Amino acid sequence: MTEQTDIIQSLTTLLGEDALSIESHQGEITATVEPSAWHRVAKTLRDDSGCQYEQMVDLCGVDYLGYGQDEWEDDEATFEGYSRAVEGSSGPGRFDWSERVEAGTEERFAVVIHLLSVTYNRRLRVRTLLKGDQLPVVATLIDVWAAADWYEREAFDLYGILFNGHPDLRRILTDYGFVGHPFRKDFPLIGNVEVIYDEEKQRVVYQPVTIEPRVLVPKVVRNDSRYLADEE
């Protein structure tokens, strides 16, 4: 544990004002940095002799819209059945497009990278939070770690996060000509369009989805005694 505190201490001095917070949780260290310092921090973490994070293991986007919101309030006893009780309430992205949660979160998107130092056998998670009311843009890390190339394309494709300076920011996982960013929380799980074969036109066409969105198990957040007892 003391080693962890040492690492946090040295990271705090190294990153200075660029780091908004550096915390340790269950043995993993997470540093949250300013979006404007993203590229600078990455370079420092790679090149500093005390860090040497030579490898970027992973990069991914996160959409914090609807974080901590449940789909079923059950503080009081309910007379409705379990899954039926969810009808009508709107969890983000789970129901119709018209029922979606409005994006109002200040810091909606995050870009998270997982770094690995082969020299010191250490891992580090670095995160930056991007404002949701404007186009999420952050600097590319492709010149720091070459592995960032496809991971950034994936984050762009799935979340619409733009990476400034990326030489080839194309969609990667979705179909050619796909509209929207499917992993955003306000993108419905069943999608917006489906593909069918049109007998008359003799070709495959897109049409709005015809299936009904449904929930088998509602999302619940519980703070009752079963879960609180373990904390002591």
Place this chain on the structure above:
Amino acid sequence: MAEIRNYTMNFGPQHPAAHGVLRLVLEMDGEVVRHADPHIGLLHRGTEKLAESKPYNQSIAYMDRLDYVSMMCNEHAYVRSIEQLLGVEAPIRAQYIRTMFDEITRILNHLMWLGTHALDLGAMTLFLYAFREREQLMDCYEAVSGARLHATYYRPGGVYRDLPDTMPQFRESKWTKGKGLKQANEWRSGSLLDFIEAFAQDFPTRVAEYETLLTDNRIWKQRTVGIGEVSPERALQLGFTGPMLRGSGLAWDLRKKQPYAAYADLDFDIPVGTNGDCYDRYLVRMEELTQSNRIIQQCVTWLRSNPGPVTVDNHKVVPPSRQSMKEGMENLIHHFKLFTEGYIVPEGEAYAAVEAPKGEFGAYIVSDGSNKPFRLHLRAPGFAHLSAMNEMVKGHMLADVVAVIGTQDIVFGEIDR
């Protein structure tokens, strides 16, 4: 003189050497590749988004379908990530079972790789040999979980059930009868552990068979030596892990460096290459077959002499036994809650990685304190490897593209997720 221009060629997605649904757009200068642009996503199923709409345990089955030739290793990463968030640790016997099945999975994966890689480069026999042994190991999967491929065997807090005492046997049929039937059932008279032990004793001679066919084979060396060379520095930059990194000469293996499950107590070696070409990566993987076999033998010995529970005794995470559920009210409630809404995972985030046969397979979970993951990201080794395709094939001949696809051990289930 006529003007000579580069020629753009389309490779796949329907091509036997594309190992699934890889589409490559190749810019050719004669028979030399100038630029390769892989188009992926043809098998994208949105596993991570689907997991966001389900209780934690229901997504374990999706993990099998990611890298569908190393099923249990994927489950292991996901389950370990949940355990980390819950603060639960599986009992020691479950850890050994997981270790043993991780290594069985590694052999399954490497045999698949060996068979297809060799087939792509013109060696037909090996494919048949490799599948012969794979069949035996998939029977182990079946004996323990009921499914040959998609096991869903690992659970947060342990494994689904203890190892069975009997092994299913072949019945007489038109094809297996008399002496053949007796031979086929020779290993299967005892428990699963007896079967695995018999397999592990026999396996080194099988590996020797594969090696006779390839290691000193002139054609094999011509096709692999000096192809797709990657320096260790570049391999780190490109996010390579597993045999792709070790083939370049870096002795980095999570089983040794950041031990999980029971690896810290076991004795095994990490093979490394020197040149970082396809041939070295072939040698590394071949040695890993032998080392995995060693680990399996040690696990069998340990598991024989150490009976015990295979799941934690915490019914907030693991359902109570069927028997006790019918007898106790509290157990019934636990059972009902677990199978209707699942368990609540405390708020926080965790990244857990395992040394999957292809490299580092990691699961990053963000939990907002509900019964479903808020965000699940799966770090697939193949994704990073394939992104280096252009760099590895540039300047090589068209036929070498197939060698590089083979050496990267590409499976689209994990790349497209």
